[in-house]
Amino acid sequence: MRYGAVQNSHTRRNSRMIRSYVFFSNESGWIVESHFILETAFRASSGPFGGKEGDPVVNVGFLCEYDALPSIGHACGHNLIAEVGAAAALGLKSSLEREPNCPVRVTVTVLGTPAEEDGGGKVDLILAGAFKDMDVVFMAHPAQEDSSFSPCIAITDCTVKYHGKTSHAAAYPWEGINALDAAVLAYNNLAVLRQQLKPEWRLHGIIKHGGEKPNIIPDYTELEFYLRTPLYKDLSELKVKAEACFRSAALATGCQVEITYPNHAYSNILQNTTLENLYKENGKALGMEFKEVSNHFAGSTDFGNVSFVVPGIHPFFYIGSQALNHTAQYTEAAGAEKAQMYTLRTAKALAMTAVDVLFGPDLLQRVKEEFAQAKLKQE
Secondary structure, eight states: BOOSOOOOOHHHHHHHHHHHHHHHHHHHEEEEEEEEEEHHHHHHHEEEEEOOOSSSEEEEEEEOOOOBTTTTBBBOOOOHHHHHHHHHHHHHHHHHOOTTOSSSSSEEEEEEEOTTTOOHHHHHHHHHTTTTTEEEEEOOEEEEEOOOOOOOOEEEEEEEEOOBBBOOOOGGGOOOOHHHHHHHHHHHHHHHGGSOTTTTTTEEEEEEESOTTTTBBEEEEEEEEEESSSSSHHHHHHHHHHHHHHHHHHHHHEEEEEEOOOOOOOOOOOOOOHHHHHHHHHHTTTOOOOOOOOOOOOOOHHHOOOOOTTOEEEOOOEEEEOTTTTTTHHHHTTTTHHHHHHHHHHHHHHHHHHHHHHHSSTTHHHHEEEEEEHHHHHH
């Protein structure tokens, strides 16, 4: 879950991907593709099952994340996301094998999706067509409680670079063009802008480079900011406002400015209440205790982009700890034996929800109709 500026731990990410790939390669009945579109992505598929020969195939997808955080490892529990996705897919496959009377023809697909924390691996997979033949997708994210839905908002990250001119800060400062002044002005401009922003909009950032020594007028500074809005369509308006702050700081100080957006923007999650209600019913039957849906933002995720391409759900699940994500305490909780029962329970609830959709009269059609209507409202 993208809460702040982090980068992937390549070693942990690649190791988790390799283990997931090897696992499905060793399981019978799966066709596995390593390095699927991206170097650290994979796809495993099984089927078709049920239905009649020649019927359209319903492709049910389960997503696995596995990227870690620098220094503190799996502090967002993506190791458990990978486990949930794999276990739910195995559960659905087993159910379909034992129940030959499924009314539709089904393929089960598992996608290993890297780089959620930084970069947006799912967006790259979308652009390459990895989701084009999917009908519904499932994944679940570790948290502090069970929730069928929590708002995940849109985000884009912005890098701003100011270029000035060095000079001796005491002997002849008038010869310099101070890039640090530009960075400080920009930071303060954004702080003032917050008063005029909608309450749900967010912008937050840091000065990554501020100069070399106090007696050298800085000729280069760099800022990184995250811009967030509850709806993806509002990001463009916030970008215009933020860019005005950045450019006015350059104008005031005589600096040149570069503004770039180095990563994919993440969309908000498009809610599908049909799937959420099914998941909640199954979760309760397994002993989950759901809280009322909160309006508190749960960060941002590239699953939001997926939710605008394929109907799906992204529930959150309790792992036996009240530790907060992106902390060393959560790393410990995500790796504890205690988390296993909750993780496998969540996988079972997802698999049961997929079974409901496939066997329930017109349920898949209801899911798709709600998806189309919700998407239309947000365009």
